[in-house]
Amino acid sequence: MGKLWYIKNPSKAIAKTKTETVAKKGRTPKHYEHQKPNTRKRLRARKSNPTKIRSSITPGVVVILLIGRHKGKRVVCLKKLESGLLLVTGPYCLNACPLRRVHPKFVIATSLTLDISGLTSTKAIDDVYFQRTKMDEPKKEKQTDLFIADKKKFTLTDEQKADQKTVDKEILECLAKRDDSSLVKDYFKSLFGLSKHQYPHSLKF
Amino acid sequence: MVFELYVEIGRVALIKCGPNKGKICAIIDVIDQNRALVEGPSIKDGVIGVPRQSMRFKHLQLLPYTIKICHTTRTKKLTAAWEKSEISKKWMESAISKKLIASERRKGLNDFDRFKLMKAKQKRQRMIRMCMGPMPKK
Numbered sequence: 001m002g003k004l005w006y007i008k009n010p011s012k013a014i015a016k017t018k019t020e021t022v023a024k025k026g027r028t029p030k031h032y033e034h035q036k037p038n039t040r041k042r043l044r045a046r047k048s049n050p051t052k053i054r055s056s057i058t059p060g061v062v063v064i065l066l067i068g069r070h071k072g073k074r075v076v077c078l079k080k081l082e083s084g085l086l087l088v089t090g091p092y093c094l095n096a097c098p099l100r101r102v103h104p105k106f107v108i109a110t111s112l113t114l115d116i117s118g119l120t121s122t123k124a125i126d127d128v129y130f131q132r133t134k135m136d137e138p139k140k141e142k143q144t145d146l147f148i149a150d151k152k153k154f155t156l157t158d159e160q161k162a163d164q165k166t167v168d169k170e171i172l173e174c175l176a177k178r179d180d181s182s183l184v185k186d187y188f189k190s191l192f193g194l195s196k197h198q199y200p201h202s203l204k205f
Numbered sequence: 206m207v208f209e210l211y212v213e214i215g216r217v218a219l220i221k222c223g224p225n226k227g228k229i230c231a232i233i234d235v236i237d238q239n240r241a242l243v244e245g246p247s248i249k250d251g252v253i254g255v256p257r258q259s260m261r262f263k264h265l266q267l268l269p270y271t272i273k274i275c276h277t278t279r280t281k282k283l284t285a286a287w288e289k290s291e292i293s294k295k296w297m298e299s300a301i302s303k304k305l306i307a308s309e310r311r312k313g314l315n316d317f318d319r320f321k322l323m324k325a326k327q328k329r330q331r332m333i334r335m336c337m338g339p340m341p342k343k
Contacts, residue, residue, distance in 0.1 A: 111317070187320050204314065204316075
């Protein structure tokens with residue numbers, strides 16, 4: 001299959017190809033009058049395919065993180081972002097995992113699902129929320145860099161800290177509705193690990 | 206090592222592999238050195254039956270129960286002998302059967318279940334240690 005071409009104005013494209021039947025000097029023309037130019041291929045617009053995440057991961061599912069500094073932690077999957085990443089949070093008050101984006105490939109979905117249908121604070125959070133602003137570092141000479149210790153580090157804004165608190169609060173409210181809420185809280189606090197004779201392919205999550 | 210359980214007509218065995226894994230049957234006849242003719246009757250509220258078929262001895266685990274039958278008895282007489290000896294009841298009460306059920310259950314636990322199990326075990330150990338503590342050491 002050839003390349004799929006995307007054309008903004010199909011009508012203009014047809015008009016263009018019609019005029020191209022005039023031959024250039026010394027060359028045979030691209031199309032002859034009786035031939036229809038191949039516009040069908042060109043007119044096929046590109047389809048947008050939003051990323052599909054496996055059906056075991058839905059909002060509210062408790063998920064085990066497998067990579068990163070929070071590996072082994074059980075966290076709540078809040079939603080799927082446009083970039084295809086998952087938005088998760090510890091909740092921070094239970095296992096110190098903040099509002100974070102995570103790749104769905106590096107995550108094990110468990111069968112435990114929390115009912116977070118009442119959550120409203122996560123609606124405003126998207127990929128743009130996580131974009132870090134570039135810190136302006138004035139160009140210094142290399143030597144001076146060694147002695148001057150004030151390098152700008154990334155810190156959370158007060159707004160982000162407040163967001164974390166509201167999300168945590170809402171999740172704990174959802175948790176409190178469950179009968180086994182104290183067990184689930186301990187479950188979040190604990191880490192996942194494989195012990196002897198436990199093989200991931202034979203374990204059920 | 207002395208053998209205690211022998212292959213004989215009427216010996217009850219547990220099927221270890223194949224589609225009938227986990228079911229019990231009676232040895233009705235011996236075909237040759239490797240194979241036996243087996244059948245497990247299906248009782249109304251009890252164990253699911255095993256249709257009459259040849260089965261390799263290697264796929265069978267002999268159990269300490271026997272029923273009194275002649276070789277190649279028909280299903281009706283086999284069922285009658287089976288129910289008379291109450292094999293199904295004895296099997297359900299046996300330790301092996303309970304262990305098999307428990308191991309199946311353990312395989313089906315999900316991550317949260319395993320966590321709850323771990324917490325329950327810890328709690329039990331704590332209670333045992335609390336009792337053991339004040340006991341005088343002999």
